[in-house]
Amino acid sequence: MPPALTRALRGTLAGLWAERLARAFWPFTALLLLVAAGLGFGAQDYLPPLWASIAAIVLLFALLGALLHGAWRLQPPFPADAAQRLDQALPGRPLATLGDQQAIGAQDAASVRVWVAHQARMQARLAHVTPVRGDLRLARFDRFGLRYIALTAFTVSLLFGTPMRVVEISELAQIPGRAEAVALGPSWEAWVQPPAYTGRPSLYLNEVDRARLELPQGSRVTVRFYGQQGVMSVHEGLSGRVDPDTTDMAQDFDIENSGRLSIRGPGGRDWEVAALTDQPPVVRLDGVAQRERGGLMRQDFTASDDYGVVAGKVHIDLDLANTPRDFGLAVPPEPRDALTVALPLPVSGSRVEFSDAFIEDFSQHPWANMPVTVALQVEDARGQQGQTEPHAMTLPGRRFFDPMAAAVIELRRDLLWSRENARRAGQLMRAIGHHPQDAFRGVEARIRFTETRDLLLASLDDGGLDGATRDDLAQRMWDLAVLLEEGELADARERLRRAQERLNEAVRNGADPSEVADLMDELREAMRDYMRQLAEQPRERGEAPPDGESIEITQDQIQQLLDRIQELMDEGRMDEAAQLLAQLQELLENLQMAEGQGGQGMPGNEAMEGLGDTLRQQQDLADDTFNDLQDQFRQNDGDDPASPDDLADRQRGLADQLRELQLPPLPGEGTPEGDAALEALERAQRAMEDAAQALEQGENSEALNRQADAMEAMRDGLRAMNDALTQDQRERQQGEQGARQGADGGRDPLGRDRNQGGEVGTDQNMLQGGDTYRRARDLLEELRRRSAERDRPEAELDYLRRLLDRF
Structure with missing residues (x-):
């Protein structure tokens, strides 16, 4: 027999033994692991001694029964079984072939040669044969996975339990009388587990030699007695227990106050325990709410x-x-x-x-x-x-400085205060909406106000204002107030004027510093937008210069004036700040950008101008539509509403005008900003066409909604175009800055000569004059201000930062 075949037969036989042992004794193994896990976790401590002994006897019989059942089911494998298993795993069953005899054709030489060749081929297959592994898969025998549960429990008990207590099963299995006879003597164990939040470790009292202990209040004390009950007892004044059984074999209590803990009996101990009181938490306010x-x-x-x-x-x-x-x-x-x-x-x-x-x-x-x-x-x-x-x-909250927005917020507050104010709020809203064109700046605010008022009045006519409708009205009024406060203006000049009005109102009303800071930031942003728009106006537009003397002022001077206003407000000098604001407003009314602060017209300005004109015409048409709708409601015979066909024709004309604006190149074509602008214009055109269709059908309310959508889309388009132009201008400025640096490489960004040795600047004092320190301070502040302007070229910002680091 080849050596490989011998090894394969032995390995296959070992696999058969493992397979049949696993199938026969897996219940016994699983039960044994579960019993060991329970003992490792101390399950016997939670049962009275008698019940623990009964449970131990039952478990021992169960283990014995599982072992006997496994032995009865076990069928020991023999070498013939191994040979059959190995032969079945090989192609052609070579072991059976080698034992076969030729049945027919034994007298034919050609047939004999074929038979011999066949046996030789089967013999060759046995030269490199490998053992067949036993099938240890037990899923079809243990369909509930009990063996995995037992193995997991046993592993956890090894990691987190007390594995050495497994030997106690032999003691628990003894009947009480015999246990007393063979017991070595009474003993005890005690340990303290402080609350987890204290972070203190457990304390094993058997190994503590100190007579005084300091333990956190709420610590758990566990005492266990072993041997005959009544020999040992525990006495304590820590927990406040009423009439406890001091001889109980298992006792647990919490430390609530200081006292004495005594374990009496053979090997007993005494401790003075000081309970560390857990103080309640403390919280206090720091300053007043801001x-x-x-x-x-x-x-x-x-x-x-x-x-x-x-x-x-x-x-x-x-x-x-x-x-x-x-x-x-x-x-x-x-x-x-x-x-x-x-x-x-x-x-x-x-x-x-x-x-x-x-x-x-x-x-x-x-x-x-x-x-x-x-x-x-x-x-x-x-x-x-x-x-x-x-x-x-x-209670701090947002404040509204626009008078109409503040009025809407007050009505909202009254409705939320009590629904009894609903009728009074409806009357006030009816009075406000009597001449809406005088009360609201934009058509969208008028539409929202009218819808809110109509919803309130309709709910009153239906018998009262319920809670859900009241909450809906409150949300609508909040959105309307925000719209009135922040505005829906797209023109930079109007935004600037609006920001000035809100800041003046805040200063007059004594607003909080945080609110003033918000409004100052809004004014600065509106100022930058307006100055940029003014600087981008090309002279080729043919605008006539203003009559009389013109005022030339740079953007830096405007920023210095704003900084001075901010400084006066921070110092609480509101009257002086209000005067400067009035001067600023007067200055801006006659503002003309200084030569050199502007720039050449950017491509796409014509498209923005046309879009602005279309937006203004759409606003006028929306006003006419709204007035026509009001006339229909009033049913005033003296008023002549506009013809629906006229309004529809004007709307379609604006849609055609907007379509023509999309034909020439738009600012930033091919960029994300340009794509956003084109998408916004297409959205506005669709809304205009829907508005024209609604006007033809006499649905003025639906037409107003679509007109509002069209105006909002056009504003989005204007903003996207402005972003595209700003990006183009920034890229152009960076290119011009690089060209200037290449042409004037002998000077630094502040105009000073560069030394031949590579050192920047000069030793000559550039601050000529009497008050040198003041001018130096002003120069340092100017450097800091310019370094904070992120739209400056990166080379200049880097140089400014290096100057600030040095000085």
């Missing part, structure tokens, strides 16, 4: 706890006693739950003591800008709470 930009509320606070704060809340309730009860607030308010918002806690780091800020936006809440009481509450891991006294304040 109104941040955008109307956000910011309240600084500090919280602390001996083991760390785990949760916190902010409770805000209406201070009805200090609320002015006039106008819409004169009626009793509807019941409303107090505001409860989670207090921010550090995500990482210690929470033992920390300072943070609570920032939330309550602008849309009915109590915004009204007297409230605020209380902060924190909680520790033990469930103890600490809180501040209710602090009276005005």
Whole structure:
């Protein structure tokens, strides 16, 4: 027999043994692992001694039964079984072939040669044969995966349990009388587990030699007695237990106060335990609540706890006693739950003591800008709470400086205060909408106001204002107020004028510094847009210069004036700031850009001008449509509404005009900005065509909605074109800057000569004059201001940063 065949037969026989042993004894193995896991986790400690002994006997019989059942099912494999398994795994069954005899043709020489060749081929296959592995898959025998459950439990008990306690099964299996006879003597174990949030380790009292212990309040004490019950006992004054069984073999209690812990009996011990009291958390307000930009509320606070704060809340309730009860607030308010918002806690780091800020936006809440009481509450891991006294304040929220926007917000507040104000709010809105063209600047605001008013009046006619409709109206009125406050203007000059008005209103009303800062930022942005638009106006447009003396002013001078206004506001000198604002407004009315501050006309200016004209015409048409709709509602015989056909023809004419604007090259074609502009114009054209169709059908309300969509799309197109032109101008300026640097390589960006040795600048004092220090300070401030302007060329910004680092 070839050696390879011998090894293959032995390996296959071993695989058969493993296969049949696994199938016969897997129930016994699984049960044994489960019993070991239970003992490792100390399951016997939770049963009375008698029940533990009964359970141990039952488990032992179950293990014995599983073992006997496995032995009965086991069928030992023999070498013939291994040969058959190996032969079945080989192609052609070579082992059976080698034992066969030629049945026919034994007298034919050719047939004999074929038979011999066949046996030789089968013999060759056995030269490199390998053993066949046993089939250890037990899924069809253990359909519920009990063996995996047992193995997992046993592994976990090895990692987190007490594996050495597995030997206790032999003790539990003994009957009580015999256990007392063979017991070596009474013994005890005790350990203390402090609460997890304290971070302290467990304490094994058998190994503690100290007579005094300091343990956190809430620590869990576990005591176990072994041997005859009644020999040992535990006495303690820590938990406040009432009439405990001191001789119980298993005792658990929590430390609630200081006292004495005694284990009496053979090998007993005594400890004086000092309970470390877990103090409740503390929280306090730091300063008063501030109104941040955008109307956000910011309240600084500090919280602390001996083991760390785990949760916190902010409770805000209406201070009805200090609320002015006039106008819409004169009626009793509807019941409303107090505001409860989670207090921010550090995500990482210690929470033992920390300072943070609570920032939330309550602008849309009915109590915004009204007297409230605020209380902060924190909680520790033990469930103890600490809180501040209710602090009276005005709940910060967004403020509206546009008179119409402020009026809409006040009506919204009255509706949310009580639905009894619904009829009064409807009457006020009816009065405001009597001449809407005088009350609202834009058609979109008129449309939204009319829809909101009609919804309110319709709900009153239907029998009353329900809660869902009231909330819908509140959201509509908020959106309308934001639209009125921020405006829907696309022209830079109008945005600038609007920003000035809002800032003047804020200064006169004594707005918060954060609100003034917001409005100053808005004014600066509107100023930059307007100056850029003015600088991009080409002289070829043929505009006549203004009569009389013209004012030339640079953008830097405008920025210096704005900086001075900001400085006066920061110092609280509002009257002087208001005077400078008035001078700025007068200056801008006669503004002409200084020579050199402008630039050549950019490609696509004509398209923007045409789009602006189309937008103004669309606004006029929307106004006429709205007036015609109002006339239809009033049914006034003295008024002559515009013909629907005339309005529809004008609308189609504007659609054709917009289509022609898309034919010439638009600014930034091929760029994301240019593609956005083209998409916006196509959207506006579709809206115009839908509006014309609605006008032909006499649906003026639907036409107004489509006209509003068209105007919004055209504004998006104007913004996208402006972005494209700005990008083109920036790229052109960078190219010109590079050309100037190449042509004037002997001077630095400040116009100073470069030294031949490669050192920048000169030793000569450039600040000639008497007040050298003041001029130096002004120059440093100018460097800082220019370095903050991100639209400057990168080479210049880099040089400015290096100058600031040096000086």
